[in-house]
Amino acid sequence: MFTKLTRPLFLMMLPVLIITCTFLLIPMFRLVVISISGEDGLMIYWHALSDARYLQSLLDTLFLSVLVTLVTLAIAVISGLFLSRNHFPGKSVLISLLTFPLAFPGVVVGFLVIMLGGRQGLSAELGLFLDDTRWTFAYSIVGLFVGYIYFSIPRVLLTVIAAVEKMDMMLEEAARSLGASRLRVFIDVIIPALKPALIASGAICFATSMGAFGTAFALASGINVMPMTIYTEFTLGANIAMAASLSIILGLITWLVLLLARSVSGANTSPAA
Template identity: 50%
Template sequence: MRSLRFDILLLLPLAIFALAFLALPIVHLAFAATSGERGFGAFLAIVLEPRYRESLVATLLLALVTTAATLIVATIAAQTLANRRFAGRGLFLSMMTFPLAFPGVVVGFLIILFGGRLGLVGSVSRALTGSNLVFAYSIVGLFLGYLYFSVPRVLLTILAAAEKLDPALVEAARSLGAGPVAIQRDVVLPALFPAMYAGGALCFATAMGAFGTAFTLATRVDVVPMLIYTEFTLATNAAMAAALSIMLGLFTWAALAVARTRALRDATSF
């Protein structure tokens, strides 16, 4: 009985947090989404109306491409840094994770300094070709911004797993005649898959809901976070903004659930 009361006491803060900051806001959001003139039709409008559908598709594709690129960069960097010690390694790793200190607006500003109308790339292209190359305000600029703040988060996750990988497994595979590709496919990557699933899911969720960077850069592309903002503030359409928020949350939740399931399966089978 005493153990049961102790368990309840431990779970009470989590229960209060889940009720106050998760369950009640989501229920209120659902009521808000169906309280407009369209009712439940607000959710159908996301699929049927081109503006909402194209925004959702663009956001999904951008998040998927960002996640794939981030996993490639972070996995290569993590394996490079995991078992190598060299002068300046700590400083290099600190620089790789430095973007974690920047909010999304600052990241967007850095992309503008790089590929904006008065940015570095534009100045160089204007000097060489006479034309100003600007990409900061397009989906390319938004992709680079997302990649910039996603790589450090995923890198730290995969690096922790790569440092725990037993080098004897790699040596055993090499002694049995396995080449570099086979070692990566059969030994290294399976050991890193749980961390890659976790990091990829966090990257996808962040890219789906990032607002600060999108607010700074998304002048030529309409992603869902910006669409929610404009629907709520400019169009004063709270019901549509709530429906878009729920749809965005469902996609993100599904990605996290799949990643968690795959990570647990691979962790137990390796």
Template identity: 50%
Template sequence: MGRRRAWLVIAAPAVVLFLAFWLLPMAKLAGIGAATPQGMDASAYWLVVTQPRYWQSLINTVALSLGATLATLVIALPVSRFLARHPDFPGRRVLMSLLLFPLAFPGVVVGFLVILATGRQGVLNTLSKALSGDPMVLAYGMAGLFIGYLYFLLPRTIGVLMTAVEGIDKHWLEAAQTLGANPWRRFVDIELPALTGALTAAGAMCFATAMGAFGTVFTLGTRIDVLPITIYDEFTNYANLPVAAALSVVLGLATWAVLYVANSLAARTARGN
């Protein structure tokens, strides 16, 4: 009985926090989304799922987040393997500091940096005009947002994958090399299966972060139609709280659904191996 009381005392703060800061606000948000917006004859959920512009915003958000996640994993994996396999190469600490430096920046600063690099007065546009005479501006569309996502997703992913690569048993790799396996076969047959969990975790983190990113989108969002900006517009510019709440629920459900599918596929792959 004493042990049960002890567990209740330990669990009580977590339960209270869960109820106060997640379950009750989410229930309230879902309830607001079920309300009927002014001038409409159906709930905000029905409006959200029947209006093409909201669907387009959701599709843009999911596609951009998936693309940024895949690109981040493709870039981060070889970088992480190199850093983990060469702990003593000259300049490693400086390189690590530069790679992790973006973690100190909020989304608004990341957006500003993208503008400085690829905006109308940015470095890329200046070089393009000097070399070809044609302007090249990426900052204010999906391409600029994609670059911004890579900027703040890569440091997080590299940290996760480096730890996973360092945890691979080197005896497996040495045994495979002794048996005549080339580097590519060692990577495909040993490293990649061992990194499946880390890649899934890093991909889930990247996707969820990209789906909900607002600061970078807000800074660059003159020609961008993604759900965080749509929710902001409905709430701030149009005072349409039911639609903003419904879109927020849809954003959360879409994120959860993609993460659930990714984790299920990863678990199935792990069982197959």
């Protein structure tokens, strides 16, 4: 069945195929089967997208993920440019601190947000000191936004720093010699050079925000993002079919964004570009 040339290639691909089937294809197939095993059948996907509660949860999750991605990219570009092109005492320590959130699980990040904006947090103490009211934001979409930004920045920042270090400085010098302002150099030279890295890291940031559960679970009061909705349907409502269908929808949207980002990023890094 296999020629001498294809047999080694198949043997090298075999571990990847086994892992893909075991941890991706089989579980996804099982989710699809569970989702349509109820009395609604395939119509459960229509119910998931037409029911106001589920639809609002999906829209809130999409809005939050897009906003987190855009803000994270803006912060990472500014910070990455500065850290890549400036040398100062303690630079390595600062980068280590900025990437430190990678070591924290989502629940710990949620706890840190509570310590900052909870009822006994720093913002509450500041509010009591200034106008005798507690300023709290931890148990809302704002608190979740802060938590997502906190653990998203390291993922994008490291990619941006690596991309900036590979940039050709001659292009910026040529633009300045032709009279381009700093803003024009940033828009016309730096951003296009960083575009593949920004698209790739932004897609990862978006995907992480779409599926993040630990932080949302720690800040569960008044938050209705999709991971929490799936958890509620599965545990409290015992609506396993709906939980499975919502999981498929969430995974499909995230996969499409990652696929699109890979296609666009690949196009930007082609030799013709």
